[in-house]
Amino acid sequence: MSILEISNISLTYPAMDSPAVNNISLNIEKNEIHALVGESGCGKSTTIRMIAGLENPTSGEIKYNGQLLNRAGYSVPPEKRNIGMVFQDNSLFPHLTVKENILFGIKDKTQRTEEKSEYFLNLTGLNGLGERYPHEISGGQVQRVALSRALAPEPELILMDEPFNNLDIRIKMNMLEEVGKILNKTNTTCLLITHEKSEAFILADRITVMREGTLLQTAKPPELYKSPVDTYVAEFFGRANHIPVKLNNGMFETAMGMINVPSAFEKNTLSELGFLVHRPWDVKISKDGDFEIEIVNSYFFGDYQEVRFKPINSESDVQFKFFTHIGEYFAPGTKLRVSIPAERLTFCSS
Amino acid sequence: MSLIKQVGNNLIKIKKYSIIVYIFAGIILVPVGIILIALFIPGSEIWNHILNYLLPSYLLQTIMLAMGVLVCTSVVGVLSAWIIVQYNFPLKNIFRILLILPMAIPAYISAFTYAGILDYTGPVQVFFRNTLGLNEGYPVINIMNLPGAIFIMTMALYPYIYLPAQSAFRQQAGSIHDASLVLGVSGTKLFFKVSLPLIRPALVGGGILVLMEVLNEYGAVHYFGVNTLTVGIFRAWFSLGDLPSAMKLSALLLLGVLTIIISERKIRGRIGYSLPTARPFFPKKASGWKSFLFIFLCSIPVFLGLLIPLAQLIQWAVNADQDLLSHKFINLIKNSFALTGIATLIIITAAITSAHILRNPSIRWRKSLLSILTLGYAIPGTVIAIGIMIGFGFVDRQLNFILGLITAGSGRLFLSGSLAALIIAYGVRFMGVALNPIDAGFTQISTNYHKAARTLGRNSISALFIVDLPNIHSSLKAAGILVLLDILKELPLTMILRPFNFDTLAVRAYEMAIDERLPMAALPSLVIILIGLISVLLLTTGIKKRRI
Structure with a gap:
């Protein structure tokens, strides 16, 4: 069941030529953690600010639990939506203690109790810090308070705007795990905004990729990694080889020779020109491999080694890469045969 | 690297000049010390009289005035700042500046101007009589009382709240x-629960300035017959002829000021206010009727604090038929500007020297020295004047004694009543005004520039002039303007310490007003206001440029 239904919303800021958000539609399912990812300036922040009611879409509809929040000329103000939000800069009220911050959003005064604040302090591992001021606790703790504050009014949906940005990488890993558990425990649906693929991979049930105001793809993390809709999405979630191909008599013509169209592909959906996308780890070296290649160079990355290669006897600058474990050495100029399993290939028209 | 380090050590050689800063601090502490000693000298009969019959009323009036002005300036300052920052409406950018300008009119000038506007021959009563044909029984507003003084001082001082409140509201991240x-909190609840508490540090800072100005004020309260402690000090001395009593009252006032300064540090206490800055704050567009309301509200302080007194002064000046180029007036202007210019130059030089020496972090008691050097601005001019006068009187007596041993002549005054004494007193009071911006400027630029210049063959002094000072020129400008304006309009200290027959614009304006020759007071007042307006405009545009 969808808790949030976004239908065809757009927003153009005054004095801007192109819309910041351009006719997007997205459903968030109940109890899922959904990540909206994209580069900075892609419109993802604008999108959740519209969901929170901090911006009004120029057109389109937003429904929350079946109830209309936005339609052209109609908007429920943010304070009436009961949607939680964690801000990028955490935005804790500096003049209030941790406890006062957590209880700030609870409207019913009788509910602003010691037990309530204790519960949330406990939940987020902040025991004993209730009387401190935000500047008296660490960055990770600030983030936990921000989460507690957003959860305290018990919203069904919580929006998180790049909440882990300012955290140190080790603290971040712990926080990601903990946030997942807390959201689960409190049965809270979450829409997380991030430009870090790792955050989305670790935390999200589903991921939506956004670029220049439009949505490119929504999928579960492994599916997104394996079958990106285009080379942008492929590159966003990891290193990839984009082999330019041309459809020729039912076969793909590539710089490395002809390849059979994998049987899993739906042939009538393929365009004449496009790319075969796959991950560098998919390249297998074997004596009876399909393609003959020549090593150009290799780079040491610590955990792995990146080997650059080109089609044999190729004059062009086009290079591809595969990864190997440390210890295997390939001198420049070495000639090898490699193959790429058909089930690892994805066709992208752009 | 090693070169830089070596020069770094050379920079520390400034340490041997640090004696200069200790001397400056001493000059400021001596009058303060003299006054505090007065607490322990036995009181005269007159002091007993003051203690029993006058002091309670002095204290009460002072506290009522201070609280009244504090509350009123806070309301006017915060409200106008909130409107200006929160909303967009027609003429907003003009009001943003206009709302600052009333601080260019010293309270003593608007005090006698309003008294003139509202008295029997003033335009208000003349309007009732001549235009409306009312003879008696028309409403007469008596402004010469405590509420009147609160009104006058509020209009002169609310910019001290408006300015910091405005920038604090603006800094609040969206x-x-x-x-x-x-989280469900909006509207007025948001204002009182979030926005207002967040600007508390700015309010405390502005409020302290307002309090200091109220305690320093002599002209306006004396003119309106409000007997504050400052007025009491003057009276004990000039009317009752008892200097020790004046000293004792000064000591009480000084203790009050020190209490305020210490409690301010306590109030600032724990709550830290480094605000997040991820998303700036955007003003809302005000709807039609709200625009009118905001323009109306912002107009009130601009009219009452600036335009009305200014119009009256101009009318007086035009009708008074004074010869603008009269010998006397030209002399007055020359006196005033020469004194102000020389004093400003000396104070700025002293401030640059001190600030530069204090850049060295290894100077002992660095923080305490800074606090002492900036202490003077908190101390009422009257108190400083009495301290300096007694100090120099003592020195003069010793000099006379020595001179008496050598020659037969005696009874000459060397320092007392000299321009030097006046300039030193200005230095004690306004050193902080110059030092604060200059010190802030130095903190903003790295000492590495100075060190680099030294590695390139400049000595300390030349590096200061070629590298450091040009980089803090906007701070220097601000310091110069502030000190100049403060000295030009200074009243109580100048009245006590000026040499016999030496008038400044401020003193002349006030004396004319006391003599009920209001039109004669208009011209010198207008000169002060004009310089004030120019200064405020220069400062605000300068600040704006720096913000970009």
């Missing part, structure tokens, strides 16, 4: 407002 909205 996301703090967003967070509050998302």
Whole structure:
């Protein structure tokens, strides 16, 4: 069941030529953690600010639990939506203690109790810090308070705007795990905004990729990694080889020779020109491999080694890469045969 | 690297000049010390009289005035700052500046101007009589009382709240407002629960300045017959002829000021206010009727604090038929500007020297020295004047004694009543005004520039002039303007310490007003206001440029 239904919303800021958000539609399912990812300036922040009611879409509809929040000329103000939000800069009220911050959003005064604040302090591992001021606790703790504050009014949906940005990488890993558990425990649906693929991979049930105001793809993390809709999405979630191909008599013509169209592909959906996308780890070296290649160079990355290669006897600058474990050495100029399993290939028209 | 380090050590050689800063601090502490000693000298009969019959009323009036002005300036300052920052409406950018300008009119000038406007021959009563044909029984507003003084001082001092409140509101990140909205708190609740508490540090800072100005004020309260401690000090001395009593009252006032300074540090206490800055704050567009309301509200302090007194002064000046180029007036202007210019130059030089020496972090008691050097601005001019006068009187007596041993002549005054004494007193009072911006400027630029210049063959002094000072020129400008304006309009200290028959614009304006020759007071007042307006405009545009 969808808790949030976004239908065809757009927003153009005054004095801007192109819309910041351009006719997007997205459903968030109940109890899922959904990540909206994209580069900075892609419109993802604008999108959740519209969901929170901090911006009004120029057109389109937003429904929350079946109830209309936005339609052209109609908007429920943010304070009436009961949607939680964690801000990028955490935005804790500096003049209030941790406890006062957590209880700030609870409207019913009788509910602003010691037990309530204790519960949330406990939940987020902040025991004993209730009387401190935000500047008296660490960055990770600030983030936990921000989460507690957003959860305290018990919203069904919580929006998180790049909440882990300012955290140190080790603290971040712990926080990601903990946030997942807390959201689960409190049965809270979450829409997380991030430009870090790792955050989305670790935390999200589903991921939506956004670029220049439009949505490119929504999928579960492994599916997104394996079958990106285009080379942008492929590159966003990891290193990839984009082999330019041309459809020729039912076969793909590539710089490395002809390849059979994998049987899993739906042939009538393929365009004449496009790319075969796959991950560098998919390249297998074997004596009876399909393609003959020549090593150009290799780079040491610590955990792995990146080997650059080109089609044999190729004059062009086009290079591809595969990864190997440390210890295997390939001198420049070495000639090898490699193959790429058909089930690892994805066709992208752009 | 090693070169830089070596020069770094050379920079520390400034340490041997640090004696200069200790001397400056001493000059400031001596009058303060003299006054505090007065607490322990036995009181005269007159002091007993003051203690029993006058002091309670002095204290009460002072506290009522201070609290009244504090509350009124806070309301006017915060409200106008909130409107200006929160909303967009027609003429907003003009009002943003206009709302600052009333601080260019010293309270003693608007005090006698309003008294003139509202008295029997003033335009208000003349209007009732001549235009409306009312003879008696028309409403007469009596402004010469405590509420009147609160009104006058509020109009002169609310910019001290408006300015910091405005920049504090502006610095509040938009996301703090967003967070509050998302958590269900909006409108006036948001203002009182979030926005207002967040500008508390700015309010405390501005409020302290207002309090200091109220305690320093002599002209306006004396003119309106409000007997504050400052007025009491003058009276004990000039009317009752008892200097020790004046000293004792000064000591009480000084203790009050020191209490305020110490409690301010306590109030600032624990709550830290480094605000997040991820999302700036955007003003809302005001709807039609709200625009009118905001323009109306912003006009009130601009009219009452600036335009009305200014119009009256101009009318007086035009009708008074004074010869603008009269020998006397030209002399007055020359006196006033020469004194102000020389004093400003000396104070700025002293401030640059001190600030530069204090850049060295290894100087002992660095922080305490800074606090002492900036202490003077908190101390009422009257108190400083009495301290300096007694100090120099003592020195003069010793000099006379020595001179008496050598020659037969005696009874000459060397320092007392000299321009030097006046300039030193200005230095004690306004050193902080110059030092604060200059010190802030130095903190903003790295000492590495200075060190680099030294590695390139400049000595300390030349590096200061070629590298450091050009980089803090806007701070220097601000310091110069502030000190100049403060000295030009200074009243109580100048009245006590000026040499016999030496008038400044401020003193002349006030004396004319006391003599009920209001039109004669208009011209010198207008000169002060004009310089004030120019200064305020220069400062605000300068600040604006720096913000970009």
